[in-house]
Amino acid sequence: MRRIVPIAIFLLTLFVDPFVRAQGLVDGFMRGQRKASLALTYSQESFDRYYVGTREIRDPNLGTVSTQSLNLYATYGLGYDLDLIVNAPYVRTEASAGYWPKQEGFQDLTAALRWEAYDYKFGKTRLSWLFALGYSLPLQNYVIDAPVTIGHGSRNLDGRTMLHFKAGAFFLTGQYGYIRRGAVSLDRVANYYQPDNLNPNSGSKVNVPDVTDIVVRSGFSTKYFYVDGWWQQQSPYSKGTDIAPGIPYPTNAVGFTRAGASLYMPLIRKFGLTGAYSTTLDGRNVGKSTRLSGGFIIGL
């Protein structure tokens, strides 16, 4: 089974949209020592409604915001219980109305280590307990404080733990993570109104709220196909703002509930195709987006 470990699921949560990029990089399947895989996927995502705070609206001056991204995703088994994961997306996003220009470029480079700490066998079933730690940083100084952007430009530290259960072809993974987001520098002085904000010229450095991330994923993984369904909830942990005039976009408290499904089909030996779909069920300061992606995966 491990030979065709699907990567589709990684890519699925690696979504990109103009208000937030959550990176649920990691799944419960270990790569295996000195095994590597490389995935290249293309995704198309769009929304015409978004959440201001938790209120859903449509802005005629933005129209439909659509985002295309090209993702390069690689994993390598450093040991039988330790994987290295690296990811770099190229993103392009634009709005159909108004005068905000298209934004395009390399977004954030992410590297993560995944460690399978415990592995219990119960007859034909297996339960493993994994930990992962990732770091990401922007690959270039892209625009972060506008309605149409490719990211929020922070450096992030992502720590997560997961339980992965497998019985024959069936699997169930639950994971909980905390993403620590570093402060970012705006192009301007942040001087927005907060009742507890004594001084309206605090400088250009603002905090990007941290988030917690819960992902539940389940499906079947066999030699001939892989299919899963998942549900993800990301919630702001530290105090943040809501989208409003003058409020820096990176300080907004971003959260969402999304669900999706993905499919992977091996074609010839180590080469396979993947496709995925996801949609936003609820959110906060985020686009109500749907996303479709497809690509290929090569095992090495």
Add this chain to the structure above:
Amino acid sequence: MKTYACLFVTLSLLTGLSACKEPTIDEGILPFVTPTSTDSTGGTWRTVLLTSAAEIAVPQPAAITSDAYQSELTAVKNGLLSATPEQNTAVNYWAAGSVQRWNQIARLLVSKYNVDAAYDETTGQYAPYDATKPVASAPYAARLYALLSVAQYDALVVSWRAKFRYNRPSLERQGILARVPILDVPSYPSEDAAVAEASCQVLAYFFPAETAWLKAKAAEHKQSRVWAGACVPSDLKAGEELAAAVAAKAITYARTDRFDRARDPNNTWESLRSRAPYDLTWKSLDIPARSPMLPLAGTTRTWFDSTAIVRALPAAPPATTTPAFQQALADVRDLANTRTRDQWRIAEFWSDGSGTYTTPGHWNRIAEDLVRQYGQNELRSARTYALMNRAMQDGATVGWRTSFTYFVPRPSQVDPTIKTAVRIPNMPGYPSTHALLANAATTVLVYLFPNEAEVLKAQAAEATLSQLYGGVQYRFDVDAGARSGVAVGQLAVGWASADGAR
């Protein structure tokens, strides 16, 4: 195996440690500034709203040997020994400078109120105007900052006159060790009470819904000076009374400066547009279209000589059919298509649009750093702000009058492929008010802080070009704005050179 475990445990702990609640923005703490001069002749400086400082009579204070004064002094001494942490916080906050703090409060309120009417999806309309929530856009804010700093300045000139006339010695000279640095001037009347009262009343006139909040701030400010050991309650009372008289003058000025009609609820600007001496006129690029920002703000009464102001109005812009215009349009298009990250930063840095303290607020912030750096006392910092803010309000008036004469369309209206790095201001473009205000403000600041001329001129040059980089102005907009700005700034410099301060 073990090493991985150690690594993961350590890193996880680190992640956990860092996962504490963080503020949304960091506020630095600046050291107190000790003013470099007392300006003992300040009471003779030329006032703006008052004919002279003598117009407001400040009563003779009780002698320091009187029982009334001595008991006040004892109470202050005892208070110093029993200060609470809350009192200390207030003392330190207000010790940064009363003029500066109230200017910051004004900027905070402007950024709170500088919000356009919201679009309602269900009706497809913008929310109707709410008089309790005025939209504090640039001309509104320019007028607010001007009136605020003029009221502060006049109240301080009156205070200074009374201080050096009655010469009630400062508490420090009577052996009281204050908690924060105090300017060594006579304590009666309190300059802090004067600034607090004048500022509170002027700001409450602009934002009536904030009255209670402002009054609480002013009360805390006044009281903090007693807690600090800077003055006694009778000093506060005198400062408060003289400032109330000055604030009344400021509010009378505000009621009669013709700004009330700037909002133009009956859309009379449309007839101005139909008569505009320009071949292609502006229309709103917002979806749905909305009425422009304060169309009649250009008819506001000016602080400086109105005939000189009229001379500062920009000349007619090139018609859209001329090669000059076509070249200017092509320049904007090229800039927008090849905009660098740094040009984007400059456009964004100076745009100061909706939800911010506006462009005049930005220059007040820059002035604040200079006032602090040069250790200006309350009176002199009020003068700095009053000069600069009057120049900026007149600059805004010049800009608005010109914009609503020619109704020159924004580049994106003529060529919708031009994308902008900042939101397109909902008003005609010519001239660039960013350029105008930048040059008006820096002309004044360069006069007041000649050692900073190089930095200020560089800032003005960057601000001038910023909105061209943003894609919302033509080069002829920014050039005309810069010229008018310098002309208006010179009027303020002329005033400053003869106001008695040196």
